[in-house]
Amino acid sequence: MTLPMPEHFSELPLSPVMQRALAKIGWTKPSPIQAGVIPHALEGYDILGQARTGTGKTASFAIPILEQLDPLRVNPLPQALVLIPTRELANQVHGEFVKLAEGCPTEVVEVAGGKHMQKQLKALAKGVQIVVGTPGRVIDHIQRGSLRLDGLWCVVLDEADRMLDIGFRPSIERILRRCPQNRQTMLLSATLDERIRDLANRYLYEPVVVDCSDKDVSVETIEQRFISVSPDRKQEVLLQLLEREQPPQAIIFCRTKIGTAKLHRQLERFYAGKTDRKVRVGTIHGDMSQPQRDEVFKALRENKIDILVATDVVGRGIDVSSISHIINYDLPDECDDYVHRVGRTGRMGRSGIAFSFVSKDQGYLLTDIEQRINRMLEKDPLSEVVGKRRVPTEASSKQDVRTRAAIAHEPSAHGDLSRGDLVQGDSRQVVIGSESPEVPEADLPFGTAPARRTAGRAKSRGSVRRR
Ligand code: AMP
Numbered sequence: 001m002t003l004p005m006p007e008h009f010s011e012l013p014l015s016p017v018m019q020r021a022l023a024k025i026g027w028t029k030p031s032p033i034q035a036g037v038i039p040h041a042l043e044g045y046d047i048l049g050q051a052r053t054g055t056g057k058t059a060s061f062a063i064p065i066l067e068q069l070d071p072l073r074v075n076p077l078p079q080a081l082v083l084i085p086t087r088e089l090a091n092q093v094h095g096e097f098v099k100l101a102e103g104c105p106t107e108v109v110e111v112a113g114g115k116h117m118q119k120q121l122k123a124l125a126k127g128v129q130i131v132v133g134t135p136g137r138v139i140d141h142i143q144r145g146s147l148r149l150d151g152l153w154c155v156v157l158d159e160a161d162r163m164l165d166i167g168f169r170p171s172i173e174r175i176l177r178r179c180p181q182n183r184q185t186m187l188l189s190a191t192l193d194e195r196i197r198d199l200a201n202r203y204l205y206e207p208v209v210v211d212c213s214d215k216d217v218s219v220e221t222i223e224q225r226f227i228s229v230s231p232d233r234k235q236e237v238l239l240q241l242l243e244r245e246q247p248p249q250a251i252i253f254c255r256t257k258i259g260t261a262k263l264h265r266q267l268e269r270f271y272a273g274k275t276d277r278k279v280r281v282g283t284i285h286g287d288m289s290q291p292q293r294d295e296v297f298k299a300l301r302e303n304k305i306d307i308l309v310a311t312d313v314v315g316r317g318i319d320v321s322s323i324s325h326i327i328n329y330d331l332p333d334e335c336d337d338y339v340h341r342v343g344r345t346g347r348m349g350r351s352g353i354a355f356s357f358v359s360k361d362q363g364y365l366l367t368d369i370e371q372r373i374n375r376m377l378e379k380d381p382l383s384e385v386v387g388k389r390r391v392p393t394e395a396s397s398k399q400d401v402r403t404r405a406a407i408a409h410e411p412s413a414h415g416d417l418s419r420g421d422l423v424q425g426d427s428r429q430v431v432i433g434s435e436s437p438e439v440p441e442a443d444l445p446f447g448t449a450p451a452r453r454t455a456g457r458a459k460s461r462g463s464v465r466r467r
Contacts, residue, residue: 008028008029012038012039013042021101021103027059031055033056033060036211037060038063040208041064041184041186042067042068046184046204046206047186047188048200049210050189050192052343053340054343059096061188062093062096065079066101068154080155082130083135083138083172085159085162087115087293090111091110091294094110107123107129108130108132109130110132111132112133114290120141131147135175149180152183153182155176155186156185156186157199161190162190165334169199172199173203185207190339223353225378225379226357226379228384229382235263238329245353247325248324249320249325250323250324250326251309251326252308253311254311255311255332256311257311259330260283260285260309260310261283263309263329264283267309279307280307281307284309285310312332320344325354326353326355327357331365333365335371339372
């Protein structure tokens with residue numbers, strides 16, 4: 001099925017109130033995922049969409065949901081449920097719904113773990129149309145009886161790959177099994193691997209597949225480089241890099257909470273001693289309370305933080321379009337995490353730059369990343385030269401890139417080993433998987449995909465809402 005790809009929101013069958021809301025926030029052109037999803041979702045089709053954050057994927061499901069909502073007095077039960085992996089994302093998705101609902105009173109509640117239960121209970125009791133929540137907290141509300149699913153006509157699984165990584169599969173399946181069979185289901189994921197396809201086969205009915213995968217969109221506008229450095233010199237090289245780049249706004253990713261807190265302190269000390277310019281450093285990691293994290297996000301959005309030191313736990317939730325630099329101080333073990341981190345910059349087609357620190361035993365990780373994004377990372381001149389601690393000349397670094405490029409294009413069963421050699425020294429390592437174990441649920445019934453719908457919701461209603 002092919003529908004023409006709309007160039008402007010005005011070409012989509014959206015209500016005047018939605019067109020006005022879009023005009024008010026200054027959006028004119030749908031992003032590729034929006035252009036691909038919205039027309040089909042308005043027709044009531046299930047959607048299997050491949051897109052990462054930063055591509056406008058939230059609005060791709062939020063707009064069709066808002067367009068088809070019944071007023072609260074007509075349907076007092078929740079009508080749409082959006083499942084998302086993290087609190088930060090819940091907050092962001094909630095904010096996006098509120099923004100797009102401008103001009104039409106809409107009740108959206110955020111039910112994420114770590115947030116006030118009482119407030120959520122009160123909001124749910126009052127009556128809501130859209131629930132945005134993390135799977136654990138959603139189940140909690142179902143068990144308490146504070147959240148009913150029988151009025152739902154739409155369920156969204158946002159960042160489904162991340163939810164599976166975290167180990168939410170049993171919870172997701174438990175929730176989906178309780179949702180009405182003839183619902184519309186939209187599944188959005190940065191990757192469509194076997195696990196996602198399996199989930200889609202079970203719970204989606206003949207979905208329209210919209211592919212806005214990373215190979216097309218993620219990294220086009222983001223310059224990506226690596227810096228080879230030994231672990232004991234990372235901090236020193238980081239300071240050199242920050243001094244050279246003077247980033248307007250940067251996120252530095254670390255692997256551990258302790259490492260994050262430590263680097264934050266060191267950077268604070270470094271910038272406290274500088275009199276020529278003021279650089280404000282912030283941090284965010286899993287040990288901080290939700291109000292603390294919210295405060296940091298707010299400060300980042302309001303440009304009151306110039307450099308944020310963060311862990312991956314919170315990395316995905318960050319949606320600040322002004323971020324110019326991403327620095328992977330510690331490389332992630334998973335390529336998808338790399339894509340997500342780097343995607344914090346270059347939002348909605350803006351340009352950005354990402355640097356990754358690579359030690360001599362991490363060549364294989366670099367190769368994996370390059371294969372994942374289908375692109376070679378350029379070697380930054382700050383890189384150490386094998387065996388020596390000095391900054392290479394521009395010519396030597398260019399030579400290095402050429403050699404690496406040539407080798408990467410050679411068909412070789414040992415690509416990552418040779419690649420490790422190229423970064424520095426020997427690297428005969430096995431790739432470490434850090435995926436959370438998924439506990440298969442014993443009572444999982446097969447064939448729980450929703451029954452055939454006679455027509456899409458919008459079709460059966462004859463028109464979209466709010467006209
Ligand atoms: P998302 O991928 O949903 O996290 O969106 C990334 C950012 O792009 C958010 O700040 C959105 O508000 C913004 N955005 C989404 N769609 C559009 C659009 N069509 N035009 C301009 N900005 C957009």
